[in-house]
Amino acid sequence: MADYTLHCFLESGNAYKPALMLQLAGADWDAAFVDFMNGANRSPEFRALNEMGEVPVLIDHTQGDIVISQSGVMLWHLADRFDQFAARNAEEHREVLRWLLWDNHKFTGNLATFRFMHKFMGKGETPEAQFAKARMIQAFKLLNRRLEEREWVAADRVTIADLSLAGYCFWPDHYETDWNDYPNIKAWLGRIEALPNFARPEDILPTSAA
Missing domain, CATH: 1.20.1050.10 (Glutathione S-transferase Yfyf (Class Pi); Chain A, domain 2)
Incomplete structure (x- = not known):
């Protein structure tokens, strides 16, 4: 398992924000596709992950599978580990x-x-x-x-x-x-x-x- 899983899709600039940081930092991460355009973010399964029904969602497997929503919070969280940013x-x-x-x-x-x-x-x-x-x-x-x-x-x-x-x-x-x-x-x-x-x-x- 990678250190991080980012639930995301290509068209989301908000998903690109943490993806770019993970990429620049050389982090060990995987992308999990969310079929946003067909409403996957509104499914019960996704809302169990993020009650806001929004993409992206970041899971930090290095800290007990912490689930984080909102791109700004993700960047702030990742900056604790990748302090060059x-x-x-x-x-x-x-x-x-x-x-x-x-x-x-x-x-x-x-x-x-x-x-x-x-x-x-x-x-x-x-x-x-x-x-x-x-x-x-x-x-x-x-x-x-x-x-x-x-x-x-x-x-x-x-x-x-x-x-x-x-x-x-x-x-x-x-x-x-x-x-x-x-x-x-x-x-x-x-x-x-x-x-x-x-x-x-x-x-x-x-x-x-x-």
Whole structure:
């Protein structure tokens, strides 16, 4: 048995966040496919694993099969073991947490909503989708400004804040975005891609149970 099992599927940027961290850390982990598009996350079996019915779910077999939901919590938990991605002092802890919360509320929160409506539901022109798109663009502008004179978001090196924010950034065509319009984000993503052991979502997340 691997040290970690990540219940996930390819299209989930939130699943890619812990998958990317595990990959970069060289961890011993397996991916367990969740057929989200056909409602597997709503099955009694899956809800017994995660009452929220959300993907991803991480099981840490090194600590008595701890079951963890919510990608930000997974990253925080994994940082205890793979401390190269962790904060190193109180100031960095505050910054990492600040950007994790901002990511979930403003960055991923709006990006993933617009992406789902545009790419998977064909409702990208609805008022609700356009509202999420406008909020997404504002978040892109803020992150681009943040990276104006720095390489990483929360510290002088890559942290779980960067890995969280990058989760949905490798499908720009899914949400009508050209990273050339945000050169600092584009350069930041290049730095992430240059990290040892980096792999794109399609290389490490499953598309079927096979």
